[in-house]
């Protein structure tokens with residue numbers, strides 16, 4: 421049989437799959453499409469420039485070996501990159517780059533000392549009446565890379581952060597969007613990048629600001645008629661870090677002003693770092709043009725740390741506080757507090773405080789009393805698998821039926837309910853919910869949630885399904 425691009429790529433994938441971690445395979449290889457095969461050259465389409473850079477950096481050898489196996493010694497790989505969200509270009513277009521031959525991107529340093537051009541420029545951080553042109557970075561030096569412990573849950577975000585810190589504005593991770601659930605280290609990592617940049621490039625102007633404060637400053641500037649000064653001030657920054665951008669949701673004026681600032685910084689090779697408690701696809705009431713810019717660079721997720729990372733975090737905290745604790749206690753805490761690093765640290769602090777103030781010995785019993793307080797106060801995490809099981813049991817069907825492609829009404833409804841509850845009770849993104857419930861896309865999940873909301877209001881029987889299942893899930 422003649423070889424096709426697809427058949428060659430399928431063979432390569434089989435080989436690659438056997439040689440890397442399943443998660444890495446899913447992330448970096450599943451989204452690739454084989455496009456063309458001419459002689460010994462295979463063209464593959466990758467979703468972004470960042471994707472191409474990552475493959476070249478981490479998997480070029482593996483790709484080479486697998487392709488040589490299929491096409492012989494002279495095998496060549498050509499990347500076709502889908503370029504989306506480019507200024508003035510609504511339709512995605514593609515760019516071809518041969519493997520191992522990255523074009524050098526000339527650095528775009530544009531230093532416009534606006535300060536000198538416009539001596540009247542207002543600094544929104546200045547308390548009225550006090551003149552001060554120095555821009556304080558607002559960085560917390562206690563948040564560094566050294567004390568941000570690495571694990572599978574944060575490796576991508578941490579590595580991207582380090583890359584950005586070594587070359588602010590000079591990588592394709594611009595903007596770098598760090599997202600994840602509560603207390604997983606978004607703020608810590610964002611500060612760490614800023615602190616590292618300040619160490620390496622003291623001349624660069626770095627500014628950390630929460631989206632909330634940015635919004636307040638903006639509102640203030642509108643009141644005082646200094647909107648242009650506000651914009652100019654932010655356009656002076658070399659590295660702008662905005663924490664919790666989901667706060668911009670529904671605030672169209674702030675979104676508009678940020679859009680202009682963002683474009684200016686990005687076009688001038690300045691670095692933008694954003695954090696959010698949601699993935700861009702899950703952000704609501706944020707304008708499309710801004711969302712597409714958020715997705716432009718790299719969106720890196722911080723997930724809940726695995727057991728080993730939790731152990732390292734606890735040990736590190738104890739070490740920094742100069743406290744020793746038997747391993748069985750460390751182990752107990754790490755096994756029982758799983759989804760939030762802030763709570764993990766809180767449990768340790770409570771334990772140390774209880775034992776030193778009340779002169780109690782640190783025992784497993786004391787640890788379990790403290791952990792119970794933390795775990796009880798935390799809403800129990802319900803997994804998507806568990807939700808699918810409960811919903812299928814309720815409608816007396818198998819999970820595989822619920823996930824199947826059938827359009828039978830009662831099965832579709834069960835599937836939509838599972839998606840609705842997954843959105844309600846887990847922190848998973850729409851895309852991740854869709855892929856776990858019958859390999860659907862995020863739009864299907866969004867549609868399911870809306871349908872369930874509508875039916876809940878109009879259909880009594882359906883409302884009862886929701887109430888019954890909710891009770892079972894929160895029992």
Ligand SMILES: Nc1ncnc2c1ncn2[C@@H]1O[C@H](COP(=O)(O)OP(=O)(O)OP(=O)(O)O)[C@@H](O)[C@H]1O
Nearest residue numbers: 567568569601602603604605606607608733761762
């Ligand atoms: N990988 C890690 N190593 C060490 N400490 C960590 C790590 N991740 C988080 N922490 C610590 O956990 C605490 C919470 O982190 P942080 O405030 O950055 O979370 P967040 O994701 O911004 O939370 P929120 O969603 O509430 O804003 C901080 O004290 C931080 O130092």
